[in-house]
Amino acid sequence: MITLVFILQLLGFLCLMLAMKKHAKQAGNSRVLKHVLRVLPFSPFTKLIGWILQATSLYLALTSIEITSIAIVWWCCTLSAALLTIAVYFSSLLDT
Amino acid sequence: MNKNVDVALRSIAAILGGYAVSALISFYFAFIFFHTLNQQEGVAILSGSMASYFVFFAVFIASFAIKHTVKWCAFLIAFSATLVLALPLVSPLSNPL
Amino acid sequence: MKATFRKSMIWLHTYLGVILGWLLFAIFFTGTLSYFTPEITRYLMPERASISQSQQSMIAHSFSYLSKHAGEAEQWRIALPSERSARWSVQWREGKQRQTVTFDDKFASVENETETKGGLFFRNFHYTLQLRGYGGRYIAGIAAMAMLLAIFTGIYTHRRFFKDFFTLRPQKLKKWTTDFHALAGILTIPFCIMICLSGIFIYAIMYLPYTANANFERGERGVNRQIIPSLPSLQLEEKVTGNDHSVNVPRSTPPFTPPPVPNYAHILEKIDDQWREPNPIARITVEGVGYKNSRIILERSKATTVSNRADRLVFETYTGKPLKGYDDETVPAQIRRILYGLHQANFAPIGMRWLLFGLGILGCALIATGNIIWVTQRKKSAKQNPFTLALVEKGNVAAIAGLILASVSFFIANKLIGHDVTGRAQLEVNTFFTVWALSAVHAFWRANAAIAWKEQFAFASALCFFTVAIELVLFRDRIINSMLNVDSVYLSFIPAFLISGVILYWAAKKISLRISSEQNVKENTETSAFVKKGQQ
Numbered sequence: 244m245i246t247l248v249f250i251l252q253l254l255g256f257l258c259l260m261l262a263m264k265k266h267a268k269q270a271g272n273s274r275v276l277k278h279v280l281r282v283l284p285f286s287p288f289t290k291l292i293g294w295i296l297q298a299t300s301l302y303l304a305l306t307s308i309e310i311t312s313i314a315i316v317w318w319c320c321t322l323s324a325a326l327l328t329i330a331v332y333f334s335s336l337l338d339t
Numbered sequence: 340m341n342k343n344v345d346v347a348l349r350s351i352a353a354i355l356g357g358y359a360v361s362a363l364i365s366f367y368f369a370f371i372f373f374h375t376l377n378q379q380e381g382v383a384i385l386s387g388s389m390a391s392y393f394v395f396f397a398v399f400i401a402s403f404a405i406k407h408t409v410k411w412c413a414f415l416i417a418f419s420a421t422l423v424l425a426l427p428l429v430s431p432l433s434n435p436l
Numbered sequence: 437m438k439a440t441f442r443k444s445m446i447w448l449h450t451y452l453g454v455i456l457g458w459l460l461f462a463i464f465f466t467g468t469l470s471y472f473t474p475e476i477t478r479y480l481m482p483e484r485a486s487i488s489q490s491q492q493s494m495i496a497h498s499f500s501y502l503s504k505h506a507g508e509a510e511q512w513r514i515a516l517p518s519e520r521s522a523r524w525s526v527q528w529r530e531g532k533q534r535q536t537v538t539f540d541d542k543f544a545s546v547e548n549e550t551e552t553k554g555g556l557f558f559r560n561f562h563y564t565l566q567l568r569g570y571g572g573r574y575i576a577g578i579a580a581m582a583m584l585l586a587i588f589t590g591i592y593t594h595r596r597f598f599k600d601f602f603t604l605r606p607q608k609l610k611k612w613t614t615d616f617h618a619l620a621g622i623l624t625i626p627f628c629i630m631i632c633l634s635g636i637f638i639y640a641i642m643y644l645p646y647t648a649n650a651n652f653e654r655g656e657r658g659v660n661r662q663i664i665p666s667l668p669s670l671q672l673e674e675k676v677t678g679n680d681h682s683v684n685v686p687r688s689t690p691p692f693t694p695p696p697v698p699n700y701a702h703i704l705e706k707i708d709d710q711w712r713e714p715n716p717i718a719r720i721t722v723e724g725v726g727y728k729n730s731r732i733i734l735e736r737s738k739a740t741t742v743s744n745r746a747d748r749l750v751f752e753t754y755t756g757k758p759l760k761g762y763d764d765e766t767v768p769a770q771i772r773r774i775l776y777g778l779h780q781a782n783f784a785p786i787g788m789r790w791l792l793f794g795l796g797i798l799g800c801a802l803i804a805t806g807n808i809i810w811v812t813q814r815k816k817s818a819k820q821n822p823f824t825l826a827l828v829e830k831g832n833v834a835a836i837a838g839l840i841l842a843s844v845s846f847f848i849a850n851k852l853i854g855h856d857v858t859g860r861a862q863l864e865v866n867t868f869f870t871v872w873a874l875s876a877v878h879a880f881w882r883a884n885a886a887i888a889w890k891e892q893f894a895f896a897s898a899l900c901f902f903t904v905a906i907e908l909v910l911f912r913d914r915i916i917n918s919m920l921n922v923d924s925v926y927l928s929f930i931p932a933f934l935i936s937g938v939i940l941y942w943a944a945k946k947i948s949l950r951i952s953s954e955q956n957v958k959e960n961t962e963t964s965a966f967v968k969k970g971q972q
Contacts, residue, residue, distance in 0.1 A: 381660070
């Protein structure tokens with residue numbers, strides 16, 4: 244379950260990143276993301292999808308773990324891990 | 340004013356002034372918590388102490404953010420003096436509100 | 437102070453960081469290691485292996501042992517093992533002396549345990565700084581508040597919060613360090629705020645004791661007496677005789693009849709209803725052994741609560757009748773307990789524990805890169821006092837690489853010092869500080885700080901691999917037994933040290949590449965200047 248929360252957060256951050264012009268340009272360097280970019284709707288929609296994915300991940304964490312406070316700690320930990328993954332991945336796509 | 344003197348004054352205001360103000364304010368917080376929220380003495384003291392750290396933080400940041408160092412130091416001294424003078428009003432917690 | 441609020445905050449961030457960075461790194465690093473305190477203790481004590489018995493059988497054995505050997509004691513304590521600690525022990529007090537006996541998986545008592553501080557060395561260091569008395573706690577409190585201020589001011593240092601920080605520029609080192617510092621900072625904001633705030637609140641009253649001293653005779657102790665719920669004191673009058681309890685114990689000949697065994701079967705049944713998780717009991721205390729109104733207190737494991745205080749149930753020892761137990765704590769006290777619990781993370785299952793450890797390491801890297809950035813930026817500035825620059829530059833090596841070296845040496849010392857050497861616990865600690873001091877000497881002796889960094893990181897990497905080698909050579913039996921019993925806690929240390937060794941080696945390599953590229957640049961400029969001169 245936690246893995247699913249992590250994946251949802253990853254996808255959420257991906258959408259939020261791709262919605263920003265500056266980072267969408269870098270995404271063009273990746274074969275996979277080039278196709279993803281073609282499919283995605285225009286900017287505000289992608290942002291919305293990103294936020295919805297994050298909210299879904301929070302909902303999933305809260306409902307699948309019995310104790311609320313432990314669920315929140317899990318969610319925050321996987322959030323940092325997802326953010327780090329996305330940041331490192333996008334940095335590897337840099338032009339230089 | 341000489342830059343080093345300015346920094347020194349701000350640092351003293353931040354560290355000593357901040358600590359003094361938060362120590363004094365903890366008495367007032369404890370008094371307020373004791374009487375308004377109806378907590379026991381020990382609980383009011385704990386809540387008061389925890390709340391005072393935010394005051395320390397604010398005074399510290401302010402000491403480096405304000406524009407006129409001397410005015411700020413004077414304010415802190417005056418404020419602390421007021422808190423000290425009014426201390427007997429709040430010091431034994433059992434004082435009436 | 438400066439032209440704008442933001443510039444003042446940047447100034448404050450710089451100075452807080454450079455003055456307290458070394459202390460903060462030490463506290464953060466040892467604190468991060470403390471996430472694995474019982475695991476490290478277990479790793480450093482070869483006789484500790486995983487215990488797979490059920491809690492019921494362990495409790496039964498403990499009580500029969502205590503009845504036989506501790507009949508005269510007033511209080512019995514049983515500490516049941518957790519997945520992490522594998523420590524099962526009973527304890528009682530005879531007069532002034534406290535006796536402890538540890539058991540292993542086969543119900544035998546363990547003789548002659550390894551004398552070591554284990555993981556507790558790192559944990560205690562991170563809030564006492566190895567100082568006597570309470571001095572260390574005050575310093576750690578100052579560091580925690582300084583870190584909070586550094587986080588707050590640090591947020592101002594970085595503009596365009598969300599649009600800029602996702603990129604790490606790998607090619608240029610100076611930019612890379614700054615980018616990493618920013619990224620690590622953002623990632624760890626909630627974590628560091630939680631850690632620092634909870635760190636301060638653990639000793640909230642101790643740091644500001646004035647209201648407590650004004651209102652209570654015994655100051656903070658008086659406050660704690662009032663706000664920490666306790667059980668009514670026991671009046672011990674009547675002793676239990678053979679007929680008074682539900683469990684039949686064969687009578688032995690007078691004059692000494694050992695106290696009857698507590699009615700734990702009945703109690704465990706009751707607990708099964710309320711505490712549903714597997715292995716719910718962490719500790720059992722029996723007060724007033726042998727008396728009619730003796731009571732038994734069972735403490736739940738911390739896996740189901742974030743708070744520092746787990747549930748406790750109280751029963752009459754020999755009849756199994758449930759008693760009223762502890763009052764609930766007040767809300768402010770509970771808030772403090774929850775923060776305390778978040779700080780210690782005793783509730784964390786293994787996956788979360790590794791994530792928290794990772795965040796802790798990121799925090800350490802944050803502090804370390806901060807200090808390194810200060811040095812690299814100041815090198816370019818003409819106004820910098822060369823003495824302080826050299827001091828901070830070389831001090832960074834001692835504070836950061838030196839601490840890592842010292843920590844690995846602690847493990848190696850434990851592995852190499854013989855089991856029966858007297859005072860071996862202190863010898864391990866001495867090794868830690870000696871290596872740290874030697875690292876400082878090396879850092880200041882080396883003219884070029886970058887070379888010092890490289891050498892110390894390379895040595896640390898070698899020590900990590902050496903630790904694994906020692907393990908494989910000297911502790912083969914333990915490894916084989918652990919593989920048979922699937923003792924994953926112990927076995928995970930080997931890949932952990934291997935990975936640490938690889939990371940440290942990679943760091944040393946990067947630094948040596950940078951040194952050689954800098955030298956090339958220098959030589960090229962000298963050569964070109966020489967050639968130009970020749971052409972003139």
